[in-house]
Amino acid sequence: MTAGAPRPVTEGELNALxxxxxxxxxxxxxxxxxxxxxxxxxxxxxFARINAGLHALFDPVLDEPVPEHLRRHPxxxxxxxxxxxxxxxAAAAVLLLVVGAAGGWYARDRAIAQxxxxxxxxxxxxxxxxxxxxxxxxxxxxxxxxxxxxxWLSNRLKIPLKTPALDPMGFHLMGGRLxxxxxxxxxxFMYEDRQGRxxxxxxxxxxxxxxxTAFRYVQDETGVGMFYWIDGAKGYAVAAQMPRQExxxxxxxxxxxxxx
Amino acid sequence: xxxxxxxxxxxxxxxxxxxxxxxxxxxLVGDRDRADDLVQDCLERAWSRLGLWRRDGNMRxxxxxxxxxxxANAVRNAKRRPGHDxxxxxxxxxxxxxxxxxxxELNALSDAIRALPEEQRAVVLLVGLxxxxxxxxxxxxxxxxxxxxSRLHRGRxxxxxxxxxxxxxxxxxxx
Numbered sequence: 001m002t003a004g005a006p007r008p009v010t011e012g013e014l015n016a017l018x019x020x021x022x023x024x025x026x027x028x029x030x031x032x033x034x035x036x037x038x039x040x041x042x043x044x045x046x047f048a049r050i051n052a053g054l055h056a057l058f059d060p061v062l063d064e065p066v067p068e069h070l071r072r073h074p075x076x077x078x079x080x081x082x083x084x085x086x087x088x089x090a091a092a093a094v095l096l097l098v099v100g101a102a103g104g105w106y107a108r109d110r111a112i113a114q115x116x117x118x119x120x121x122x123x124x125x126x127x128x129x130x131x132x133x134x135x136x137x138x139x140x141x142x143x144x145x146x147x148x149x150x151x152w153l154s155n156r157l158k159i160p161l162k163t164p165a166l167d168p169m170g171f172h173l174m175g176g177r178l179x180x181x182x183x184x185x186x187x188x189f190m191y192e193d194r195q196g197r198x199x200x201x202x203x204x205x206x207x208x209x210x211x212x213t214a215f216r217y218v219q220d221e222t223g224v225g226m227f228y229w230i231d232g233a234k235g236y237a238v239a240a241q242m243p244r245q246e247x248x249x250x251x252x253x254x255x256x257x258x259x260x
Numbered sequence: 261x262x263x264x265x266x267x268x269x270x271x272x273x274x275x276x277x278x279x280x281x282x283x284x285x286x287x288l289v290g291d292r293d294r295a296d297d298l299v300q301d302c303l304e305r306a307w308s309r310l311g312l313w314r315r316d317g318n319m320r321x322x323x324x325x326x327x328x329x330x331x332a333n334a335v336r337n338a339k340r341r342p343g344h345d346x347x348x349x350x351x352x353x354x355x356x357x358x359x360x361x362x363x364x365e366l367n368a369l370s371d372a373i374r375a376l377p378e379e380q381r382a383v384v385l386l387v388g389l390x391x392x393x394x395x396x397x398x399x400x401x402x403x404x405x406x407x408x409x410s411r412l413h414r415g416r417x418x419x420x421x422x423x424x425x426x427x428x429x430x431x432x433x434x435x
Contacts, residue, residue, distance in 0.1 A: 014413075050369065050420065054385065064282070071278065
């Protein structure tokens with residue numbers, strides 16, 4: 001190709017040259033054209049300096065150790081920040097589940113549907129919530145006043161259990177019950193406030209897959225919401241019929257108390 | 261627990277991008293904690309939607325797209341509130357300067373980046389720092405490529421004037 005007279009370099013060409021986005025032949029042409037215009041040449045050099053400056057300023061971030069809470073599926077991160085700040089994050093994790101006529105919970109999100117562990121916590125927790133929250137005379141199997149409640153359920157689930165203190169939110173522990181799972185045992189604790197609203201905490205310790213999930217929120221069409229999370233073999237779900245933010249405060253307290 | 265969550269190939273693809281997401285977020289929002297919050301929000305959304313990601317897709321562009329959308333929402337919300345968050349000067353000035361560019365120039369550049377209009381800052385950083393192709397930037401920001409190019413050029417012009425010590429007329433200093 002013969003070199004013709006220099007022509008003005010366009011903005012697009014100048015930027016593409018700086019960013020190394022031109023093939024070598026084209027780059028050579030543009031550089032030759034640039035040589036005819038000292039001002040454009042300075043501009044290109046300055047743009048290149050900007051790129052170098054950006055790297056000088058921010059490349060050190062690449063060498064920083066990645067904080068542990070960013071490396072894993074997120075439950076651990078909740079220690080770090082209050083839920084109020086996590087509203088956006090929680091919104092990001094919102095998945096609307098619909099309760100079908102048969103009573104099953106169907107995930108709309110394929111990513112979730114594929115994870116059997118999630119179904120293994122969601123479905124039984126939702127079912128147990130619906131059944132026992134409606135129970136007037138026998139909402140719990142063992143009442144909170146009975147000292148052996150926690151020890152008994154800990155033994156059956158083979159993990160040390162604790163009952164989170166939800167008194168700051170106005171909820172007192174009514175008691176708990178042992179529930180069957182397809183592999184072993186699960187526990188449900190129930191709380192109630194003065195207006196008779198009930199919250200259940202469902203725990204199972206026999207999940208497979210050993211993964212961790214984010215703190216997630218689902219809601220059924222009757223307005224029952226549930227925050228749930230998985231930590232290895234352990235799965236937790238906090239369910240109640242109340243505004244999401246209120247339930248979030250409760251779920252956060254549950255999480256914090258269990259992690260203590 | 262030693263489990264770092266990277267237990268599948270997909271997870272590993274995501275984890276590999278974390279340093280880049282952190283670098284971009286730091287440059288975009290300035291403050292270290294807010295930047296990591298943005299990264300965390302981005303990762304939470306990414307983990308929860310990983311099943312929707314196409315295996316033949318561009319993981320990097322996908323993650324940057326999520327981050328861009330989250331940040332755009334955050335910026336919109338912040339505009340409705342009065343007041344500004346203080347800029348964390350330390351995060352800018354702690355980096356090691358290269359020998360060719362002096363400290364004063366770098367300080368001027370970091371201030372000028374903060375003062376750039378959000379839309380230009382994103383383009384300048386995605387191209388110049390993260391080295392995304394123009395096409396990838398257009399995808400990430402959901403813009404025509406012509407708009408990407410003009411924002412890139414205008415953003416760089418502003419930075420250039422600022423580095424040369426010329427105050428740009430509409431340059432807003434946030435103290």
